Amino acid sequence: MAETSRMLQARALLQQCLHARLQIRPAEGDAAAQWVEVTSARQLSLSSGMRVNTLLNVKLSETENGKHVSILDLPGNILIIPQATLGGRLKGRNMQYHSNSGKEEGLELYSQFVTLCEKEVAANSKCAEAGVVVEHGTYGNRQVLKLDTNGPFTHLIEF
Amino acid sequence: MAETSRMLQARALLQQCLHARLQIRPAEGDAAAQWVEVTSARQLSLSSGMRVNTLLNVKLSETENGKHVSILDLPGNILIIPQATLGGRLKGRNMQYHSNSGKEEGLELYSQFVTLCEKEVAANSKCAEAGVVVEHGTYGNRQVLKLDTNGPFTHLIEF
Numbered sequence: 001m002a003e004t005s006r007m008l009q010a011r012a013l014l015q016q017c018l019h020a021r022l023q024i025r026p027a028e029g030d031a032a033a034q035w036v037e038v039t040s041a042r043q044l045s046l047s048s049g050m051r052v053n054t055l056l057n058v059k060l061s062e063t064e065n066g067k068h069v070s071i072l073d074l075p076g077n078i079l080i081i082p083q084a085t086l087g088g089r090l091k092g093r094n095m096q097y098h099s100n101s102g103k104e105e106g107l108e109l110y111s112q113f114v115t116l117c118e119k120e121v122a123a124n125s126k127c128a129e130a131g132v133v134v135e136h137g138t139y140g141n142r143q144v145l146k147l148d149t150n151g152p153f154t155h156l157i158e159f
Numbered sequence: 160m161a162e163t164s165r166m167l168q169a170r171a172l173l174q175q176c177l178h179a180r181l182q183i184r185p186a187e188g189d190a191a192a193q194w195v196e197v198t199s200a201r202q203l204s205l206s207s208g209m210r211v212n213t214l215l216n217v218k219l220s221e222t223e224n225g226k227h228v229s230i231l232d233l234p235g236n237i238l239i240i241p242q243a244t245l246g247g248r249l250k251g252r253n254m255q256y257h258s259n260s261g262k263e264e265g266l267e268l269y270s271q272f273v274t275l276c277e278k279e280v281a282a283n284s285k286c287a288e289a290g291v292v293v294e295h296g297t298y299g300n301r302q303v304l305k306l307d308t309n310g311p312f313t314h315l316i317e318f
Contacts, residue, residue, distance in 0.1 A: 011315070013172075013313060013315075045313060054249070057252050058249060058252055058253070058254065059252050059253055059254075060254060068253075070252065083312075083313055085312050085313055085314050086313060086314070086315060088314050088315070090213070090217060090316050093216050093217055093218050093229065094217070094218055094227075095217065095218075095219060095314055142310045143310060144308060144309055144310060145306070145307075145308045145310070146306070146307050146308070147304070147305070147306040147307075147308075148304075148305050148306075149303060149304045149305070149306075150303055151301045151302060151303060151304070153242075153244050154172060154204060154242055154244055154245060155244050155245070155247050155254055156170070156172075156245060156247070156315065157249050
């Protein structure tokens with residue numbers, strides 16, 4: 001594979017899926033668990049600060065006739081999942097997360113990312129017309145994910 | 160994040176899951192689709208040659224009391240999914256796969272990986288006793304994945 005020689009700032013994992021469901025609050029006492037749910041979605045798993053524009057415009061979403069277009073052009077729903085584990089580095093038999101953002105900075109970067117994503121989708125006429133949904137997980141909490149794909153087709157984009 | 164400065168040889172994506180189901184042959188005429196299925200699994204998505212030993216021994220599998228141990232120590236079932244898309248690099252708005260292994264080499268590396276994985280699991284007394292299953296997808300074919308996790312908890316390991 002290609003040589004990499006730079007300071008890694010962020011990682012995103014992109015996964016097109018038919019249906020995804022993310023638990024954002026577990027069941028507690030009488031209160032049922034809360035889930036966010038999207039259909040025909042691009043799932044975005046994030047670590048650290050991201051370039052929203054690049055991720056929304058990369059041509060990784062498959063149309064019915066097999067052509068690849070961006071999620072904005074499809075258009076498709078989006079589920080954003082914060083994943084600190086993506087920033088892990090292998091040290092011996094353990095993963096270490098020393099190079100991840102701190103919690104406060106991470107929360108701020110994540111909130112900015114979600115807001116920017118919502119703005120770009122709202123400003124796109126195709127997405128607005130199709131009623132595209134942007135759902136997202138909560139930062140710093142354990143979340144349960146259920147995923148249906150029509151091919152794993154996972155891509156990693158680093159900044 | 161940390162600086163990376165070396166030739167990237169391989170990427171693996173590790174995902175602990177409660178249940179995973181991978182379609183290895185789609186329905187055709189009267190023949191129903193074929194699936195492989197594992198429960199309480201570590202899902203491994205692969206690109207290029209891998210170090211089996213490292214991946215089977217990294218402590219990323221959560222026990223019932225929240226401790227992290229290796230998949231061999233858990234012990235847990237394994238589903239191996241070949242994913243050429245993990246080797247993609249962003250170029251403009253497209254992903255390019257120029258640095259992936261060629262098809263023949265890729266198939267050989269993948270077959271070796273699966274065989275080594277099966278051998279290591281068979282040689283491990285905990286796994287043998289628990290009847291650990293190693294399932295795997297077929298190289299070079301589109302596969303449909305359904306996944307239930309108890310937290311996305313996705314890790315990337317590069318060699």
